[in-house]
Amino acid sequence: MKVYIEPIGRLINEFSKLPGVGTKTAQRFAYKVINMTPDEAKAFSDAILNAKNNVRYCKICGNFSEGDVCDVCKSRSNDTICVVKEPKDVIAIEKLNEYNGVYHVLHGTISPLDGIGPNDINIKELLARISQGGVNEVIMATNPDVEGEATAMYISNLLKPLGIKVSRLAHGIPIGTDLEYADEVSLARAFIDRKTL
Amino acid sequence: MKVYIEPIGRLINEFSKLPGVGTKTAQRFAYKVINMTPDEAKAFSDAILNAKNNVRYCKICGNFSEGDVCDVCKSRSNDTICVVKEPKDVIAIEKLNEYNGVYHVLHGTISPLDGIGPNDINIKELLARISQGGVNEVIMATNPDVEGEATAMYISNLLKPLGIKVSRLAHGIPIGTDLEYADEVSLARAFIDRKTL
Numbered sequence A, B: 001m002k003v004y005i006e007p008i009g010r011l012i013n014e015f016s017k018l019p020g021v022g023t024k025t026a027q028r029f030a031y032k033v034i035n036m037t038p039d040e041a042k043a044f045s046d047a048i049l050n051a052k053n054n055v056r057y058c059k060i061c062g063n064f065s066e067g068d069v070c071d072v073c074k075s076r077s078n079d080t081i082c083v084v085k086e087p088k089d090v091i092a093i094e095k096l097n098e099y100n101g102v103y104h105v106l107h108g109t110i111s112p113l114d115g116i117g118p119n120d121i122n123i124k125e126l127l128a129r130i131s132q133g134g135v136n137e138v139i140m141a142t143n144p145d146v147e148g149e150a151t152a153m154y155i156s157n158l159l160k161p162l163g164i165k166v167s168r169l170a171h172g173i174p175i176g177t178d179l180e181y182a183d184e185v186s187l188a189r190a191f192i193d194r195k196t197l
Helices: A007-014 A023-032 A038-054 A070-073 A086-093 A123-131 A145-162 A184-192 B006-016 B022-035 B038-054 B071-074 B088-092 B123-131 B146-162 B184-192
Strands: A080-084 A102-105 A135-139 A165-169 B079-086 B102-104 B137-140 B165-168
Touching: A007 A023, A007 A145, A007 B137, A023 B038, A023 B088, A038 A070, A038 B006, A038 B038, A070 A102, A080 A086, A080 A123, A086 A102, A102 A123, A123 A145, A135 A145, A135 A184, A165 B006, B006 B022, B006 B165, B071 B102, B079 B088, B079 B123, B088 B102, B123 B146, B137 B146
Parallel strands: A080 A102, A080 A135, A135 A165, B079 B102, B079 B137, B137 B165
Antiparallel strands: none
């Protein structure tokens, strides 16, 4: 006989599709749902559909948005544009409460090995925004990995001839790390990018 | 401004209610949902409601069931009853394909510190089943912790006067463990319960 009854097996299967969730964890999640009140289960179920149906991408910056244009694009000056790989990077930066400019979400980085070229990510949309004027600085905040660096260099080479200041987030040893435990690449970068006091 | 737009914030909040899921993980799950196709999101959402609405407890053994009586109770002899704490223990045992009897799910174990006494778990239902006759052996498969042992002893003391054979799952060193790494309690139990060859 089958181990799970159909409704449980089906729910476990759905939970297993979430990133990093194996069968054991999916099973625990399913038990949790079964032990919820009907209202709680309804709220959970509704939240999934609601997020799927009501989250769009801002037609200006490509970030998550409820309307056509996101709150950031609506309310801030486009003097400075911070270029990121994914919408979740916007959230990471917004949490800092440090940055007051707008964003541009590339939805990927250039990665020839994966068949992703410059035309597969939102680079031309960035150029179109800049061509409308008013942009003084573009901060390249793609990840410090091979694809992120390559994408930053590529965009930087496109923008510099236009007389736009292009900057890159600083790399170095993270605050609070002991020198002896810092990874070698970051430590090497910290030497190269050392600042005069 | 708020970091998450409302539909995403709400979904992250729902995912955070799952066991062992913090904000970061809930955020990853939410992104996954947003990147699903509408059909996938609908299937996920439906599976939650379906599991909540269609999973009941078998009125005989207390295990998960789609109907009033579960498939195990419908199809097997009640010659042997295996007593477990929770429905998920039934699944763990069913996966072995070793046991062919029926189950009885207590939905808890006696735990005076948590205010759970013998009347708060399905012990009287077990006694009622046994009083209907036909039961030869009751296997106590509660967890090998203080509450599980206490519950096993309590039920055993109730059943022995009725002339029912009561057994307990064997404890000892797990298969594949090196003696030097076995935990002390299990190793001590392995000595006490040693078998004549």
